[in-house]
Amino acid sequence: MRILYVINSVEGGGAALPVPAIVEVLRRAGAEVALRALTRRDGRAMAAMAAIDLDVHVRPGGEKDHFAALRWLDREAARWRPTHIWTSLSRATLLGQIVGQWRRVPVVSWQHAAFLKPANLRLLRLLRHERVTTIFEPVDAPDAMSADRPTAEGRPTIVSAGRLVAQKNMALALDAFARFPDRSARLIVAGDGPQRGALEEQAARLGIAERVTFTGHVPGIAPLLEHAHLFLATSVYEGYPAVLIEAIAAGVPIVTTGSSPAIAEILAHPSFGIQAEADPPALADAMRHVLDGGKPDADARAAFLARHDPDRAALAWLAVLDDAVRRRFNATHRAAR
Numbered sequence: 001m002r003i004l005y006v007i008n009s010v011e012g013g014g015a016a017l018p019v020p021a022i023v024e025v026l027r028r029a030g031a032e033v034a035l036r037a038l039t040r041r042d043g044r045a046m047a048a049m050a051a052i053d054l055d056v057h058v059r060p061g062g063e064k065d066h067f068a069a070l071r072w073l074d075r076e077a078a079r080w081r082p083t084h085i086w087t088s089l090s091r092a093t094l095l096g097q098i099v100g101q102w103r104r105v106p107v108v109s110w111q112h113a114a115f116l117k118p119a120n121l122r123l124l125r126l127l128r129h130e131r132v133t134t135i136f137e138p139v140d141a142p143d144a145m146s147a148d149r150p151t152a153e154g155r156p157t158i159v160s161a162g163r164l165v166a167q168k169n170m171a172l173a174l175d176a177f178a179r180f181p182d183r184s185a186r187l188i189v190a191g192d193g194p195q196r197g198a199l200e201e202q203a204a205r206l207g208i209a210e211r212v213t214f215t216g217h218v219p220g221i222a223p224l225l226e227h228a229h230l231f232l233a234t235s236v237y238e239g240y241p242a243v244l245i246e247a248i249a250a251g252v253p254i255v256t257t258g259s260s261p262a263i264a265e266i267l268a269h270p271s272f273g274i275q276a277e278a279d280p281p282a283l284a285d286a287m288r289h290v291l292d293g294g295k296p297d298a299d300a301r302a303a304f305l306a307r308h309d310p311d312r313a314a315l316a317w318l319a320v321l322d323d324a325v326r327r328r329f330n331a332t333h334r335a336a337r
Helices: 019-028 046-051 066-080 090-103 118-127 170-178 196-205 242-249 261-266 280-293 298-306 310-336
Strands: 002-009 032-039 055-058 084-088 107-110 157-161 186-190 212-216 230-233 254-256 273-275
Touching: 002 019, 002 066, 002 090, 019 032, 019 046, 019 310, 032 066, 032 090, 046 055, 066 090, 084 090, 084 310, 090 107, 107 310, 157 170, 170 186, 170 196, 170 230, 170 280, 196 212, 230 242, 230 280, 242 254, 242 261, 242 298, 254 280, 273 280
Parallel strands: 002 032, 002 084, 032 055, 084 107, 157 186, 157 230, 186 212, 230 254, 254 273
Antiparallel strands: none
16 A cells, blocks of 8 residues: 555644654555645654654645645645545645545545534535544553552642644633642643743733743653643644543543543543533632542553554554545446446
């Protein structure tokens, strides 16, 4: 298999974040993978992709020039000659589906429950001739549930991570933390973005600046989770957030205000955490409740992470890729008749 993996950008987050792990799984299944990004943004995902020697081409265009992006992607597909196209998120999926139809290449579009604008959803339903599926992200999860994991007694550490943009709604996290009753607690905000200055000013106004650490961009949050007691996620909307899977892998309970079906699925076991109202006092109460509840249940965690085992993911993805080929062959055969 030659898989052309199409994503929106190589920004340090979002769909680009799990790319190296996904590519490694596909490679273990015998596939050759190349990645094409429709625009650059901050480019922070490039280092992780270079580390696995991934063939990456980034289009030197913007986010709104869709026809130019479509022509570029079609040229790349013609040049690289994939047997499959694999896409993620709405722009890459819409353009990838079109190119797949033009080139008669089966397309697997991984929407992973991501938020779609109504117009994009209508276009996707109109264009979709291949499978759009939810695919679990692979997580290598060593046993992090050891007896020496810190407890919330003393000084609780709360971690929140994401790009500092409106979607992530970090202002809500700061408001809730300011109302958290334990004044010894600290909040670590991992990530960077255009709202960082405003968020730092907000922390100062709320009188919590000394207890809040803004780390800036980090290549991964695993080191932060090693010492965390709680992971806080306050996004306005999310898809299938890998960071929540990482938190469960590290044995860290979660409080989130997200309401997507994927988040409900991730928090299926009550010991993993709760979905709270997007209201600062209610969110602060939820944080206290989860911290009092202790670690995620070990058996439930093991069962959940088994679904994200890289080998199991490879088998599931191969089945989807084979199905896409069969669907394309059947459609071609019917048209020929």
